Amino acid sequence: MEKYLSLFTEYNIPAAFWVNIQLTFWAAIGALVLGTVLAMMRISPVRSFAAFGTGYVNIIRNTPLTIILLFGVLALYNQLGFTLSSDFDQNFFNLAVMGLAIYHAAFVCEAIRSGVNTVPVGQAEAARAIGLSFFPAAREVILPQAFRGSVVPLGNVLIALIKNSTVAAVSSVAIEASSVMKQMLEFESNLIIPIFATFAIGFVIIVIPVGVLTTWLSKKLAVAR
Amino acid sequence: MNPTVSAIPGFTGYVMVKLGNDLAYVGRKVRMIQLTSAKVFHMSTDSTVSSAGSQTTPIVKLTDVNKHYGPLHVLQNINLEVTKGEVVVVLGPSGSGKSTLCRTINRLETIDTGSIQIDGEVLPEEGKALANLRADVGMVFQSFNLFAHKSILENVTLGPIKVKGMKKAEATTLAISLLERVGVANQKDKLPAQLSGGQQQRVAIARALAMKPKVMLFDEPTSALDPEMINEVLDTMIGLAKEGMTMIVVTHEMGFARKAADRVIFMADGQIVEQATPEQFFTNPQSARAKDFLGKLITN
Numbered sequence: 001m002e003k004y005l006s007l008f009t010e011y012n013i014p015a016a017f018w019v020n021i022q023l024t025f026w027a028a029i030g031a032l033v034l035g036t037v038l039a040m041m042r043i044s045p046v047r048s049f050a051a052f053g054t055g056y057v058n059i060i061r062n063t064p065l066t067i068i069l070l071f072g073v074l075a076l077y078n079q080l081g082f083t084l085s086s087d088f089d090q091n092f093f094n095l096a097v098m099g100l101a102i103y104h105a106a107f108v109c110e111a112i113r114s115g116v117n118t119v120p121v122g123q124a125e126a127a128r129a130i131g132l133s134f135f136p137a138a139r140e141v142i143l144p145q146a147f148r149g150s151v152v153p154l155g156n157v158l159i160a161l162i163k164n165s166t167v168a169a170v171s172s173v174a175i176e177a178s179s180v181m182k183q184m185l186e187f188e189s190n191l192i193i194p195i196f197a198t199f200a201i202g203f204v205i206i207v208i209p210v211g212v213l214t215t216w217l218s219k220k221l222a223v224a225r
Numbered sequence: 226m227n228p229t230v231s232a233i234p235g236f237t238g239y240v241m242v243k244l245g246n247d248l249a250y251v252g253r254k255v256r257m258i259q260l261t262s263a264k265v266f267h268m269s270t271d272s273t274v275s276s277a278g279s280q281t282t283p284i285v286k287l288t289d290v291n292k293h294y295g296p297l298h299v300l301q302n303i304n305l306e307v308t309k310g311e312v313v314v315v316l317g318p319s320g321s322g323k324s325t326l327c328r329t330i331n332r333l334e335t336i337d338t339g340s341i342q343i344d345g346e347v348l349p350e351e352g353k354a355l356a357n358l359r360a361d362v363g364m365v366f367q368s369f370n371l372f373a374h375k376s377i378l379e380n381v382t383l384g385p386i387k388v389k390g391m392k393k394a395e396a397t398t399l400a401i402s403l404l405e406r407v408g409v410a411n412q413k414d415k416l417p418a419q420l421s422g423g424q425q426q427r428v429a430i431a432r433a434l435a436m437k438p439k440v441m442l443f444d445e446p447t448s449a450l451d452p453e454m455i456n457e458v459l460d461t462m463i464g465l466a467k468e469g470m471t472m473i474v475v476t477h478e479m480g481f482a483r484k485a486a487d488r489v490i491f492m493a494d495g496q497i498v499e500q501a502t503p504e505q506f507f508t509n510p511q512s513a514r515a516k517d518f519l520g521k522l523i524t525n
């Protein structure tokens with residue numbers, strides 16, 4: 001037990017989780033913005049936009065996240081010299097956020113589109129009938145209702161994102177949870193089960209409230225019809 | 226008193242005869258006339274209406290309109306002109322193309338051939354011009370379609386603010402006066418789902434009116450309502466008709482057609498089969514389809 005508790009002084013476990021929360025936070029904002037734009041493209045009457053949105057979703061959603069994050073570090077940074085910060089560690093962090101956002105945007109897009117499907121077609125017709133063109137109709141009428149109808153699927157994307165943030169280990173974000181766990185397992189071979197349990201429980205503690213919150217929010221925000 | 230006045234050619238709108246401070250409704254299809262002295266009538270100087278005697282531009286004009294849904298020829302060579310202030314009721318069996326006709330007039334549905342003009346302007350294909358012209362055509366749906374996440378007031382102010390660029394305060398004043406006119410101003414802060422069907426449909430009428438449309442389309446506005454709420458909506462519509470609104474109304478309410486319509490159009494299988502005054506149509510229908518249709522109504 002003493003040995004176990006000493007892990008917490010030797011390794012900064014909360015700081016490791018904090019890195020994952022930060023990765024998740026920024027990637028979630030990026031994915032939400034990009035995913036919303038993609039969803040608008042997919043529902044837009046302009047064929048080429050809709051085709052781009054469909055292509056993006058089908059390609060990115062079916063590509064493993066590890067491949068996307070490795071591409072960011074090995075191809076964009078190592079080979080092409082693409083950087084997102086002059087600070088060495090911050091650059092890897094930003095590249096990981098970018099990769100996570102690009103990947104999860106595809107899922108956000110589909111979650112919002114499922115929300116759009118909860119909005120009766122009459123809402124869009126009424127918006128068009130008073131003279132709103134595509135963007136104002138989307139912004140004022142369709143998307144606000146679509147977001148309310150997609151709280152649960154968006155919550156599921158967020159949960160996946162929290163867990164997937166550990167894949168940032170492959171893009172050299174060294175101090176996030178899975179990287180720290182890897183070090184600990186290497187050096188503390190007699191404590192592998194408690195170490196695993198610590199990280200597993202840590203993620204459960206982060207993820208469960210998100211699920212509870214989205215369920216509550218989806219009920220609270222549901223559009224009465 | 227109606228027939229003699231409304232027979233004046235080239236006038237549209239209503240005769241308002243000023244008696245003291247009250248404006249009395251005299252008849253339809255005649256421009257506003259003010260009785261300033263015992264025998265002298267002054268015409269209002271409304272620039273959109275041409276001088277007496279000449280033809281006015283129809284508010285809605287459909288020329289040889291055809292539309293297909295796959296193999297179904299849903300609108301067949303439709304020609305229709307609706308003049309300012311006219312109230313046209315469209316009757317016909319289910320599936321005859323009445324809704325499709327309504328929906329093509331503000332381009333919720335496209336047409337294959339022919340042309341549709343609103344106040345002399347051909348309906349644009351898309352974009353801002355289409356949005357602008359749509360604002361001139363108010364539409365009231367069978368299922369109300371109020372914006373479910375917005376308050377009653379916001380439902381009415383959205384169009385004026387976002388389409389016409391009206392200031393919020395001005396739009397609110399306008400909206401409240403329209404909501405008062407349809408009798409639901411006291412509900413202005415509620416959400417649509419908190420209102421009865423009849424109240425929702427009256428809000429939908431106010432929402433359309435807020436755009437100051439040149440013509441209002443009604444597609445079975447009372448068909449989704451409980452019987453006790455039908456009249457409150459019909460009364461609102463009759464009020465509008467009396468104030469000179471140009472209206473195209475798809476309805477099964479024969480009472481409304483008799484009371485408010487200038488003209489009845491009977492559709493069957495995508496064609497306009499018959500047009501007449503309500504009086505003529507109900508008492509002396511010409512076509513077999515119309516006789517059959519009216520016969521079924523009476524036995525029901």
Ligand SMILES: Nc1ncnc2c1ncn2[C@@H]1O[C@H](COP(=O)(O)OP(=O)(O)O)[C@@H](O)[C@H]1O
Nearest residue numbers: 294297299317318319320321322323324325326
């Ligand atoms: N979007 C559509 N796709 C295919 N067929 C349609 C569509 N909308 C309507 N129709 C068909 O067109 C015909 C006319 O419909 P509609 O205009 O709704 O008739 P009405 O309003 O007179 O009952 C019907 O046979 C209907 O099934």
Ligand SMILES: [Mg+2]
Nearest residue numbers: 323324325445
């Ligand atoms: Mg119909």
